[in-house]
Amino acid sequence: MRSSIRAAVIVALTIGVAITPFVMTDRYILRILTFVGINLIMVAGLSLLFGYAGQISLGQAAFYGLGAYTSGYLAKAGVPWLLALVGGVAVAAIGGLLIALPSLRLKGHYLAMATLGFGEIMLFFFTETESVTGGSNGLRGIPAASIGPLEFATPVAKYFLVWSVVGIVLVLAANIVRRRPGRALRAIHGSETGAQACGIDTVRVKIQVFVLSAGLGGLAGVLYAHYVGFVSPSTFTLHYSLILVTMVALGGMGSLGGAVAGTVLLTLLPYVDAIIPGLPRSTVELIQDWTNDIYGMVLILVMLFMPRGLAGWATSLVTRFGERDRAGDSVGQGGGA
Amino acid sequence: MSMLSVRGVTKRFGGVTAVDDVSFEVFEGTIHAVIGPNGAGKSTAFNVMTGFDRPDAGSVVFEGATITGMRPHRIVRLGVVRTFQNTMLFDEMTALENVLVGMHARTRVGFLGAALSLPGVHAEERLAREQAHRILRLVDMDDVHAVPAGDLPHGQRRLLEIARALATEPRIMLLDEPAAGLNNVETAQLGETLRRIRDTGVTVVIVEHDMGLVMEVSDEIVVLNEGRKIAEGPPLLIQKDPAVIEAYLGEETPDA
Ligand SMILES: Nc1ncnc2c1ncn2[C@@H]1O[C@H](COP(=O)(O)OP(=O)(O)OP(=O)(O)O)[C@@H](O)[C@H]1O
Ligand SMILES: [Mg+2]
Numbered sequence: 001m002r003s004s005i006r007a008a009v010i011v012a013l014t015i016g017v018a019i020t021p022f023v024m025t026d027r028y029i030l031r032i033l034t035f036v037g038i039n040l041i042m043v044a045g046l047s048l049l050f051g052y053a054g055q056i057s058l059g060q061a062a063f064y065g066l067g068a069y070t071s072g073y074l075a076k077a078g079v080p081w082l083l084a085l086v087g088g089v090a091v092a093a094i095g096g097l098l099i100a101l102p103s104l105r106l107k108g109h110y111l112a113m114a115t116l117g118f119g120e121i122m123l124f125f126f127t128e129t130e131s132v133t134g135g136s137n138g139l140r141g142i143p144a145a146s147i148g149p150l151e152f153a154t155p156v157a158k159y160f161l162v163w164s165v166v167g168i169v170l171v172l173a174a175n176i177v178r179r180r181p182g183r184a185l186r187a188i189h190g191s192e193t194g195a196q197a198c199g200i201d202t203v204r205v206k207i208q209v210f211v212l213s214a215g216l217g218g219l220a221g222v223l224y225a226h227y228v229g230f231v232s233p234s235t236f237t238l239h240y241s242l243i244l245v246t247m248v249a250l251g252g253m254g255s256l257g258g259a260v261a262g263t264v265l266l267t268l269l270p271y272v273d274a275i276i277p278g279l280p281r282s283t284v285e286l287i288q289d290w291t292n293d294i295y296g297m298v299l300i301l302v303m304l305f306m307p308r309g310l311a312g313w314a315t316s317l318v319t320r321f322g323e324r325d326r327a328g329d330s331v332g333q334g335g336g337a
Numbered sequence: 338m339s340m341l342s343v344r345g346v347t348k349r350f351g352g353v354t355a356v357d358d359v360s361f362e363v364f365e366g367t368i369h370a371v372i373g374p375n376g377a378g379k380s381t382a383f384n385v386m387t388g389f390d391r392p393d394a395g396s397v398v399f400e401g402a403t404i405t406g407m408r409p410h411r412i413v414r415l416g417v418v419r420t421f422q423n424t425m426l427f428d429e430m431t432a433l434e435n436v437l438v439g440m441h442a443r444t445r446v447g448f449l450g451a452a453l454s455l456p457g458v459h460a461e462e463r464l465a466r467e468q469a470h471r472i473l474r475l476v477d478m479d480d481v482h483a484v485p486a487g488d489l490p491h492g493q494r495r496l497l498e499i500a501r502a503l504a505t506e507p508r509i510m511l512l513d514e515p516a517a518g519l520n521n522v523e524t525a526q527l528g529e530t531l532r533r534i535r536d537t538g539v540t541v542v543i544v545e546h547d548m549g550l551v552m553e554v555s556d557e558i559v560v561l562n563e564g565r566k567i568a569e570g571p572p573l574l575i576q577k578d579p580a581v582i583e584a585y586l587g588e589e590t591p592d593a
Contacts, residue, residue, distance in 0.1 A: 172452035179451035179462060180437075180444055183430070187438045190427030193389070197425060199413035199442030199505055208448055254429060 005318055006257070017163050021156045029274055030155050034227060036267045037162040038220050040260060043247050044173045045216030047259035051248045052177060053209050054189030055104070056112045058241050059119035063092040063214040065126055065236030067221025069133050072142040072231055081145045085222045092218020093211050095122075100210035104203060119238055126233040138232025145226040152226075162223050169216065174256055185209055186254055239292075246299040252309025261310045269294065338401075340365040340540055341386070341417070341509055346395035348381050355381040357564035358395070363509065363557075368531060368541045370551045372575075373561035374584060379544040380422055382561070383511050387419045388412045400508070414442045416508030420498045420515065422544075428487030432478055432497055435486050436469040439504025469504065476500045476530060492523045499530070509540040516547040528554050552576065560584065 021030060042060060049055050071088030075081060103114035126133050133139055145152040145161055152161045176182050184205050187195040195202050225231050247266050251258030268275050270291045273284040287294070302309055339362035348356040356378040363369045371379050384390035386397050388409040396405040404412050427435050444465055446458050473479040476496045481489060486497055495515055502510055515531075516524045524547060531554050535541050545551050551558065552572045560568040560575060562584040568575055575581055 175454055176448055176451045179458065180441065180446045180465075181448045181451050183434055183438050184441060186430055186434075187427050187441075190429055191425045193421070194425030194427060195438070196389075196409040197387070197413065197419055197421070198438045198501065199410045199418075200438070201408070201410045212448060 009257075014167070017167075021159055026274075027155050030159050032268065032271045032274060034155075034159050034162050036264055037159075037166045038224050038227070039244070039247070039263050039267045040166050041169050041220035041223065042217055042244055043251075043259050043263045044169050044256070045213030045220075046244050047248050047251070047256055048173060048176065048185065049209050049213040050245065051251070051253050051255065051259055052182060052185040052189065053206060054253070055206055055210065056245070057115040057210070057213065058112050058238065058245065059099070059115035059117075059122070060213070060217050060244050061236040061238065061240040062119040062122035063096060063217030064221040064224070064240070065122060065231075065233075066092040066095050067218030068225035068231045068235075069126060069139060069221075070218075071222040072139045072225040073132060075143050075226065076139070076141065081143070081226065082147055085145075085219070088222040088225075089215050089218040092221065093215035096211045096214020096217075097207070100207045100214075104206040104210060116238065116241075119236075119241055123233055123236060123238075126236060134232070136233060138230055139225075140230050142225050142229045142231070144229065145223070158227050162227065165219070165223060169219070170256070170260070177256055181205070181208075189254070242299075243295055246295050246302075249302050250298055250309055252311030252313075253307075255309065255311030258309050258311030258314070266295065266298070339363060340400060341542075342398045343382070343386065344396050344398065346382065346385055346392045346397065348378075348385055348390055348392050354564050356385065356392070356561075359561065359564070359566045360395075361559045361566065361569060363540060363542055365540050366535065366538065367556040368535050368543065368554050370555035370558045371542065371544045371561065372546070372548075372551055372558060373567075376563075377561040378564040379561055380513055383419060383513050383544060387417060387511060410442070413505055413507075416506070417511070418502040418505045418507040418509075419511040420495075420502050420513055422513040422517065424494050424498045426486040426494060426498055426501070429485060431483050431485055432473060432489065432493075432500075433466070433469050433482040435497055435501050436472050436504045437465055439472075439501035440465050440469065441505075443504075443506055472500050472504050475503070475533075477526075491518050492520070495519065495527075496530070499534075503534065503539075507539055509542065510534065512541065512543045512545075514544055514546060516545055516550050524550055 020033065024030060042064060046057065046060055049057055067088035070091040071084040074084035074087050079087070099115065099118045103111055106114060127136050144158070152158050177185070184195065184200050187198065187200060188202050188205060192202050243266065247262040248259050249262070250266065251260065251262030270288055272279055272287050306313065341363040343359060343361050346356055346359050347354065359378070359382060371382065373379055381390060385392045385405070388404065388407050388411070392405060396403050398404070399415060399417055402415070404415065404417065427438060430438070444461055446461055450458055470479055470482065473482055476499060478493060478496060478500065481493065486494065489497060495518070499512065499515065516527055519527060528550055531541055531543070543551070543555070555572055558570065558572055558575045559566060560578070560581050567580045567584055568578045570578070
């Protein structure tokens with residue numbers, strides 16, 4: 001019952017994503033939706049790390065930046081895009097490994113502080129190493145993505161490139177969460193002691209998922225750099241890292257689908273006027289003026305009143321309908337993706 | 338030769354010597370009880386035996402290999418598993434998933450394999466789920482396989498932790514107060530379950546305050562008091578041991 005609803009939703013969304021560029025000629029909306037896709041890749045990684053394994057990272061923006069700068073720099077130097085992409089992901093993943101090795105032995109607040117500090121250090125690095133990053137002026141003239149003769153230069157082509165990657169990433173992440181490694185992540189979240197008592201090398205698994213989330217952050221950064229053609233430090237701030245955490249929390253811990261919903265909602269929030277055309281001017285201004293405050297409020301309200309986020313809310317809805325249809329048919333699907 | 342031997346283990350916490358030069362041997366195929374008043378050092382001894390605490394002196398040897406200093410997950414992989422005085426279940430996960438996590442060390446699929454659905458992933462998952470259902474049936478809990486552990490009643494939580502431990506395919510199981518909080522019927526069933534587990538070839542060590550259960554199921558008993566071993570032997574001798582009766586005086590009598 002639940003799994004068939006889930007399948008229907010996934011199919012509908014996929015079709016929607018695929019036909020949007022053909023029915024939506026507005027370039028601006030296409031641009032917004034491409035950013036939704038880039039955020040989804042970021043959040044897929046953070047969802048595994050934070051939503052599933054319960055390990056907070058306030059430094060995801062740094063991996064985004066590492067991917068963006070590395071790949072932008074390499075592509076400008078004439079390296080083919082696919083290689084630049086591999087380089088960007090690798091540097092971000094290695095950065096993740098270097099920060100994970102010392103700090104994942106830390107718990108709770110200490111991990112938050114360590115990742116926050118790492119983010120700030122990287123931001124300083126992006127700003128100060130002018131010869132490589134262009135300093136506060138940023139890195140300009142990054143070429144569009146291309147694979148051999150195939151160039152992703154138009155907004156529609158870029159849209160499809162990003163969303164193809166989103167599709168792949170979400171399928172792979174969904175495969176992870178419903179199998180053994182996903183259960184290990186949730187076990188670590190539930191009780192680290194209990195996980196050890198089950199034979200899980202918790203330090204190793206935490207490092208693996210941290211590196212994975214850093215690599216996905218790097219991947220999103222690569223796509224971003226070649227999408228806008230320009231990167232500057234102001235993109236890779238603590239502010240962005242906090243928004244990503246809010247997206248996962250709003251979606252619901254331990255739910256990939258929830259994280260997707262949270263990401264879409266919060267990414268679209270500042271662009272309500274473009275998405276919902278008829279909205280009164282005053283409402284739009286109110287939302288845009290208060291966007292950051294709304295993000296903060298959402299995080300606090302979700303933590304206080306909706307600990308299971310959108311996913312928990314959806315599950316209880318479906319369960320209620322399901323019980324009316326046929327009582328007691330609980331699907332032991334697991335994963336909660 | 339004994340299966341597990343505790344050799345001169347001492348563990349201090351600041352000024353408190355929780356375990357004081359304790360030695361004992363556990364033989365294969367037996368149920369071995371560790372008893373003693375509150376604060377005697379039983380749980381600490383378990384922590385040392387399973388890698389959750391490092392001893393200040395002494396060692397623990399399992400089937401000829403020294404396991405002191407190893408990390409807990411490595412000890413589990415050797416075949417030494419434990420449960421906790423305060424259950425350490427994964428509350429957000431279903432009963433079935435809890436048991437599946439117990440099978441972690443006996444299964445292989447990693448991040449890459451799972452992500453790419455490499456050949457063998459489906460087969461392993463299906464086998465693991467079948468096996469997990471079988472283990473749940475062993476403790477009579479298959480009907481609640483889809484219920485989150487956090488929603489289960491106390492007695493079933495205790496059983497689920499045992500089931501999860503069984504899923505690691507242990508050679509020896511250390512259970513810390515498995516009967517705590519159980520009613521008489523549940524305790525009697527637990528005794529049955531423990532014997533069934535022993536009969537499948539798994540050696541059992543229990544820390545337990547329920548003397549009825551201890552005297553009924555155990556082959557051998559070690560008594561700790563204030564960190565020291567004060568007696569050891571079969572149930573009938575322990576019940577009459579003056580040092581044991583003395584230690585329990587003012588608390589409860591061992592044959593209560
Ligand atoms: N992590 C710790 N830090 C400090 N002291 C500890 C710690 N763990 C145990 N102790 C102390 O060590 C002593 C033995 O504790 P332990 O938990 O091993 O006793 P126990 O025999 O399991 O008791 P109970 O029957 O109440 O469970 C107690 O005095 C306890 O306060
Ligand atoms: Mg204890």
